[in-house]
Amino acid sequence: MSIKRILVNTIDTDLEYEVIGIDLAKNCVSAILLTTDGEIFGIDRLDYQELEKSAQELSPTIFAMEPCTEMNYMVQKLEDWGHHCIVISGKNVKDYVESHFSNQKTDLNDAQALAFLTKDTQLRTVKAKDPEQLKYASLTTLREQYVKQYRQTMMSLKGICQVWVDFFEINVEKISNFR
Numbered sequence: 001m002s003i004k005r006i007l008v009n010t011i012d013t014d015l016e017y018e019v020i021g022i023d024l025a026k027n028c029v030s031a032i033l034l035t036t037d038g039e040i041f042g043i044d045r046l047d048y049q050e051l052e053k054s055a056q057e058l059s060p061t062i063f064a065m066e067p068c069t070e071m072n073y074m075v076q077k078l079e080d081w082g083h084h085c086i087v088i089s090g091k092n093v094k095d096y097v098e099s100h101f102s103n104q105k106t107d108l109n110d111a112q113a114l115a116f117l118t119k120d121t122q123l124r125t126v127k128a129k130d131p132e133q134l135k136y137a138s139l140t141t142l143r144e145q146y147v148k149q150y151r152q153t154m155m156s157l158k159g160i161c162q163v164w165v166d167f168f169e170i171n172v173e174k175i176s177n178f179r
Contacts, residue, residue: 005041005108006040006041007042007043007044011043011046015035018034018035018036019062019064020064021063021065021112021113021118022063022064022111023107023110027047028047029043029046030042030043030045030107030110030111031046031111032108032115033115040112042112044107062084064115064118065114066087066088066089066090066114067087067089072129072134076131085128086125088117096117097109
């Protein structure tokens with residue numbers, strides 16, 4: 001008997017979910033909802049606002065996602081509402097999709113892989129950053145970028161100066177040989 005994925009448009013907040021796997025994108029989320037009864041519901045496109053509204057109404061649930069820029073924000077919000085978040089490496093998701101979905105990488109397959117990978121007790125997870133760690137990481141990135149740009153500018157200036165020095169020396173030799 002194969003397990004079928006039932007496509008729906010919204011999260012039914014009246015049901016109890018064992019795990020919700022979410023594949024975060026720029027403007028929307030794809031989600032797989034595993035009920036405690038073993039049913040699998042899939043939502044292909046879900047707005048972030050709709051996800052947040054539903055998450056506030058849900059009983060405590062496990063949410064699984066991949067690391068990305070939106071991940072830290074979502075983990076903070078979901079944990080504030082009483083949910084548990086698990087962040088799973090993209091490599092593990094890719095390997096799962098290759099072996100279970102014939103390498104058909106779609107948002108829903110990624111979300112389903114995330115949901116099922118939460119059951120793997122041996123799996124290493126990624127730790128989300130708290131607001132202080134995010135501030136420090138942002139400042140560190142800005143500093144590294146500034147230093148890189150400073151070095152590039154200095155090397156360009158050095159190259160320009162070298163060209164002018166070489167040009168000046170050539171012209172001085174021509175003038176001195178001319179006499």
